[in-house]
Amino acid sequence: MKVDVKTLAAKDAGAVDLDDAIFGIEDVRADLLQRVVKWQLARRQAGTHKVKERGEIARTKKRYGRQKGGGTARHGARSSHIFVGGGVAHGPRVRSHAHELPKKVRALALKHALSSKAGSKTLFVLDDVDMKAPKTKDVRKALANFGGGSVLIIDGDEVNANFALAARNVPNVDVLPAQGLNVYDILKRDALVLTKAAVEKIHARFGVEGAA
Incomplete structure (x- = not known):
C-alpha cells in the first residue's frame, strides 16, 4: 500500500x-x-513481593499453653499463621512472572x-x-x-x-x-x-x- x-x-x-x-x-x-x-x-513485573512465613518469624518455639485441660489445641509454636504476629500461610514469594x-x-x-x-x-x-x-x-x-x-x-x-x-x-x-x-x-x-x-x-x- x-x-x-x-x-x-x-x-x-x-x-x-x-x-x-x-x-x-x-x-x-x-x-x-x-x-x-x-x-x-x-x-x-518486578516480582519482589514477599511476606514472612512461619520459619522466618522470630518467636519462641516453646509449647504454647497446657498439654491438656486448656480447652484448645496443643500448639507447638507461636509462629503459626493462626496467631496474631505469626507467619503468613502460602504468601507471595520473590519470583519471576515471565513466561515463554x-x-x-x-x-x-x-x-x-x-x-x-x-x-x-x-x-x-x-x-x-x-x-x-x-x-x-x-x-x-x-x-x-x-x-x-x-x-x-x-x-x-x-x-x-x-x-x-x-x-x-x-x-x-x-x-x-x-x-x-x-x-x-x-x-x-x-x-x-x-x-x-x-x-x-x-x-x-x-x-x-x-x-x-
Whole structure:
C-alpha cells in the first residue's frame, strides 16, 4: 500500500510503499495481541513481593499453653499463621512472572498491531524528525497534525536528540528507536507515527526485499 509522507511542517514529501504482509492484514487477531501484551507486562513485573512465613518469624518455639485441660489445641509454636504476629500461610514469594512465548507468535502479533493502526487510518509517515533546537512548542505544533493526542513516534537506529528532548515534555507522547518497536506501546497510543528510516528498519526486520 502507498502512504503519503509528510514533513514536521505538514508539507508533502512524496509517498512510501508499505508491505501488505506487515501493514495490510485485514483480519486483525485480538487474541494474538492479548497474548503478547500479557507476555510483555509479565516480563516487566518486578516480582519482589514477599511476606514472612512461619520459619522466618522470630518467636519462641516453646509449647504454647497446657498439654491438656486448656480447652484448645496443643500448639507447638507461636509462629503459626493462626496467631496474631505469626507467619503468613502460602504468601507471595520473590519470583519471576515471565513466561515463554514463541518468537513467531510475537512477530505475527507485531504485524497485526501495525496493521490495526494502518487499517484505522491512524498510521502516519514522516520524512524525518530532525530538529535544530529542542523546542517543545514546535513538537506540539507538529503533533497537532496527527490528532495532537496520544502518539507513539518511531525513528530509525537512533532518535534525533533534539526531538527526543522536546517531545519528552509533551504528555501522552512516546518516542522510540525502531529497535524498541513493540505491541504494547503501539496499542497504548491512539496514533502511530513512523519516519521513513523506521519504515526501512521494519521492512528489514521482517525480511522484506527492496525496503522503501
